[in-house]
Amino acid sequence: MSEHELRVSKIRDGTVIDHVEGGQALNVLAILGIDGSEGFGVSVGMNVPSDRLGRKDIVKVEDRELSQSEVDVLSLIAPEATINIVRDFEVVEKNRVTRPDSVTGVLSCPNRNCITNADEPIETRFDVVADGVRCDYCATILRSDIAEHIDV
Amino acid sequence: MRQDHLITATQLSRDDIETVLDRARAVADDPAAYADRHAGRVLALCFFEPSTRTRMSFDSAAKRLGMDTIDMGDVDSSSVSKGESLSDTVRVIEGYADALVLRHPSEGAATLAGERVDVPVVNAGDGAGQHPSQTLLDLHTIREDHGLDDLTIGIMGDLKYGRTVHSLAAALTEFDANQHFISPESLRLPRSVRFDLHETGAQIREHEELEPVLDELDVLYVTRIQKERFPDENEYHRVAGEYRIDADTLDDAADDLTVMHPLPRVDEIAPDVDETDHARYFEQAHNGVPVRMALLDTLVENANLDGDEGTEVDR
Numbered sequence: 369m370s371e372h373e374l375r376v377s378k379i380r381d382g383t384v385i386d387h388v389e390g391g392q393a394l395n396v397l398a399i400l401g402i403d404g405s406e407g408f409g410v411s412v413g414m415n416v417p418s419d420r421l422g423r424k425d426i427v428k429v430e431d432r433e434l435s436q437s438e439v440d441v442l443s444l445i446a447p448e449a450t451i452n453i454v455r456d457f458e459v460v461e462k463n464r465v466t467r468p469d470s471v472t473g474v475l476s477c478p479n480r481n482c483i484t485n486a487d488e489p490i491e492t493r494f495d496v497v498a499d500g501v502r503c504d505y506c507a508t509i510l511r512s513d514i515a516e517h518i519d520v
Numbered sequence: 521m522r523q524d525h526l527i528t529a530t531q532l533s534r535d536d537i538e539t540v541l542d543r544a545r546a547v548a549d550d551p552a553a554y555a556d557r558h559a560g561r562v563l564a565l566c567f568f569e570p571s572t573r574t575r576m577s578f579d580s581a582a583k584r585l586g587m588d589t590i591d592m593g594d595v596d597s598s599s600v601s602k603g604e605s606l607s608d609t610v611r612v613i614e615g616y617a618d619a620l621v622l623r624h625p626s627e628g629a630a631t632l633a634g635e636r637v638d639v640p641v642v643n644a645g646d647g648a649g650q651h652p653s654q655t656l657l658d659l660h661t662i663r664e665d666h667g668l669d670d671l672t673i674g675i676m677g678d679l680k681y682g683r684t685v686h687s688l689a690a691a692l693t694e695f696d697a698n699q700h701f702i703s704p705e706s707l708r709l710p711r712s713v714r715f716d717l718h719e720t721g722a723q724i725r726e727h728e729e730l731e732p733v734l735d736e737l738d739v740l741y742v743t744r745i746q747k748e749r750f751p752d753e754n755e756y757h758r759v760a761g762e763y764r765i766d767a768d769t770l771d772d773a774a775d776d777l778t779v780m781h782p783l784p785r786v787d788e789i790a791p792d793v794d795e796t797d798h799a800r801y802f803e804q805a806h807n808g809v810p811v812r813m814a815l816l817d818t819l820v821e822n823a824n825l826d827g828d829e830g831t832e833v834d835r
Contacts, residue, residue: 481647483628488605490632497715505628506649507528507712 377411382430384452384459385442390415392445393425395515399441399474400429408432421448440468441475444501445515470495475510476519482506492519525634525641526819529652529687530716534694541660543814544807551584554813558820559586564617566592566610567644568600568624573783574644574654577808578621578816585813590616607636614639619820622646640819648681648710654782655687657811658741661804665778666738669696674733676702677743677763677788679709684782685743686713693720700733701726704759707745730765735772740765740798742781742788766790770798780804 388396393412397403402410409430418424434442434451442449443465453461473491477484483505484492494501500511510517523531547554563582567575575591582589592598592613600609606629613620614637622633623644630643630650645651662668673692679685679701690713692699699717701709701724708726709717717724727733734740745763750756764787770777781789781801793799 479627481625481627483606483624483626483632483646486606486626486629488607488632490607502712502715503628505631506647507627507716509711509715 378457379409379411379428379430379454380457381455382409382428382432383434384454385427385429385446386424386450386452387418387421387448388425388427388446389421389448390423390425392515393427395445395518396425396427396442398518399438399445400432400434402429402432437472437474439465440471441518443467444471444496445518467496470504471501474519475501475514475517477503477506477508478510478513478517479503479506479508482508523819523822525630525643526652526815527630527634527641527643528650529655529690530650532652532691532694537656537659537691537694540656540811540814540818541663543817544656544660544811547813547817548810551810554585554817556586557817558582558618561587561618561820562616563587563589563816564592564613564620565589566613566620566622568595568606568622568629569645571623571644573805573808574623574651577805578642578644578653578812581809581812581816584809585816587618587816606632610637610641619816619823640823642815642819645683647683648686649683650687650690651683651782652687652691653812653815654684654808655691656815657804657807658684658688658780658782659691660807660811661780661800662739662778665776665800668692671695671697671738672700672736673697673739673741674700674702674730674737675741675743676730678707678745678749679703679743680707681746681749682743685741686710688741689713689722689724690716693717693722697723699724700737702728702730702733702763704728704745704762706759707749730763730769731772734769735774737773737777739778739780740773742779742785744781744784744786744788760788764788764790765793767792767796770796773798 393414411428413426415423449465451463452459472493475492475494477492484490493504500509502509579589610633619640621642621644622630625647627647627649629646634641642653643650675685745760747756777798778800779798783805
């Protein structure tokens with residue numbers, strides 16, 4: 369039995385998001401819009417030893433599946449993440465995240481003078497570029513600070 | 521040019537630019553041939569920010585093509601002051617006009633407008649973003665003096681917030697141009713513009729002083745450093761003073777150096793430069809009319825071709 373399983377128990381049905389970069393677990397929950405008030409069972413392991421990442425976070429959510437836009441943004445802050453679908457204690461599906469071409473409606477633009485921050489009926493849209501994302505409206509580039517601009 | 525809107529200079533190919541500039545030259549050579557070309561059509565001028573040159577030259581260009589213009593007027597006296605969104609405003613005005621010219625204080629405003637309406641939209645300045653129709657008239661001015669290839673240009677002043685700079689730098693990557701950027705550290709090119717320039721593999725160099733590069737330049741493009749960009753007024757005066765040119769500054773320049781400025785200038789180009797053979801900023805401003813005639817002609821023609829399912833219009 370590995371160390372993280374000692375700390376975080378198995379779930380019966382739901383999603384396990386594994387190999388999240390250390391320290392990003394709470395941002396993963398923010399992307400999923402989970403703050404505990406929804407009633408889902410949630411387990412979080414942070415800075416757990418990992419062969420692949422050195423230290424990793426792991427998030428287990430019971431009775432909850434991820435939408436494509438959630439997975440898209442997840443891929444930006446946790447590019448190494450694996451998403452395991454669990455049914456009756458068994459992993460029935462295991463997927464790596466893939467970087468999307470663009471993300472819509474999940475990030476807010478850090479440029480306060482961008483039209484997307486001007487009270488217009490508009491969804492933000494960011495193109496995914498080499499080492500970050502870029503606002504389709506004002507061209508502002510977001511790199512390491514993507515997690516700070518998640519708007520869910 | 522087969523585009524619906526003109527939003528950013530990064531969307532323009534070399535072919536697009538040359539198509540408009542060739543037409544601008546034809547317009548300048550024979551304005552009468554274009555006089556009634558768009559009679560019965562209406563251009564809407566939507567300026568959410570003050571403008572003199574851009575607004576009046578679009579107005580003049582439209583009228584010289586036979587179009588009528590309608591003007592939203594000042595923001596204070598329009599529905600915007602009642603809290604209407606830009607999305608709603610342009611959707612309404614779309615029904616009144618065949619094309620729309622938009623200036624707005626927010627970056628990305630023209631992109632949004634272009635998504636909301638079917639008539640052609642021209643971005644006439646979106647915050648510190650882009651000003652692509654200015655770039656077309658800048659390129660026309662440069663082309664008439666030097667051509668657009670094998671060109672060495674210095675762009676000086678406020679490179680961070682200067683939308684004319686962002687558009688010009690992007691468009692010049694379509695040509696064989698060496699670009700020198702001269703500014704104080706605090707007003708260097710923004711990350712997004714630098715990103716695009718690097719993506720194209722453009723030849724760019726950045727400097728804090730004009731003097732070391734001045735004698736290499738074919739064109740010196742000067743922009744205004746605005747007081748409101750500096751928290752401290754003394755700091756503004758110190759910095760602005762270092763990027764001011766006069767006739768003496770240009771003693772070391774090539775004889776055929778062209779000095780340009782998008783105007784308005786405050787004191788970054790001394791009046792004694794006006795009397796030198798280098799000064800081209802008033803001609804540059806005047807070029808706004810034939811170039812914007814060529815641009816409107818091209819965009820309205822494209823929109824019309826779409827309406828006719830691609831049938832060539834017999835003129």
